[in-house]
Amino acid sequence: MQLITDEILTQVITPRLPETHKGNYGRVLVIGGSKLYGGAGILSASAALLTGAGLITLASDTVNRNALHARYPEIMFLDWTDLTTLSSLIKQANVIVIGPGLGLDTDAQKLLQLTLTTVNAQQTLIIDGSALTLLATGDFKTNCPAQLVLTPHQEEWHRLSGLKISEQNPIANQTALATKFPKQTILVLKQHRTEIYSHQDIFQNTSGTAAMATGGMGDTLTGIIAALIAQFKDPLPATLAAVYLHGLAGQLVGATHYVALPSTLIERLPELMVQYSQKHSK
Secondary structure, rough: OOOEOOHHHHHHHOOOOOOOOHHHHHHHEEOOOOOOHHHHHHHHHHHHHHHOOOOEEEEHHHHHHHHHHHHOOOOOEEEEEOOOHHHHHHHHOOEEOOOOOOOOOOOHHHHHHHHHHHHHOOOOEEEEEHHHHHHHHOOOOOOOEEEEOOOOOOOHHHHHOOOHHOOOOHHHHHHHHHHHHOOOOOEEEOOOOEEOOOOOOOOOOOOOHHOOOOOOHHHHHHHHHHHHHHOOHHHHHHHHHEEEEEHHHHHHHOOOOOOOOOHHHHHHHHHHHHHHHOOOOO
16 A cells, blocks of 8 residues: 655646646536535535636536625536536536535436436546435446546445445455446545555555544545646546645644634645645656
């Protein structure tokens, strides 16, 4: 098992070229945020924005529009019941996040099915939260052509893999990943020391703090992963960097706050991005 340190940030995060525009930094679509869990979608999209993705759209319940635009008017909004426009946006995105605050009702099932059957091989699909539960319990296509990134906590991984938490270990986890999911799938198994699995390698994160044990942290992580993949293309190094960056930002907030709120953590991301872009190892 390889340890992830801040070296991954200097490898992945590059300085922006002087002659550049928003289109160079990727399109991210976040599908999430029901009436009850609207903050989850907003946190994911906000994290993608402040980690540097070029264009971000949140497809969500309409009740969340004003809350999003009061905080970040830079993020575009779509009523997720407009399936025709949503299908078009899925096709246009470089990275799609589905699941933060999605819910488990029939509408959520339709949104997940639409996403799984619309994405293509040039895209990355990050599946989180409610969508992981739906994926584990429903009859959904799991051999979709997109690069998959799964971000379960241990109980969600139990539902997906069949491994009880007590049975989860590096060998069993990697075997289950290889058996149940396409070869290009990356597993981000969230726990005290989050582990990241590809079909070939296993990594363990070294950043983070107990102050991060609060609602919305996983939603924030999905936005960071999405933004780094959208910008820096190579999914596995970008995912490793995102996990470390998430924990590092949490440490900075946790140094002076008993609880590191996700919304506060997100505000620290731009300064970390510029700091490590200046250290970029050529």
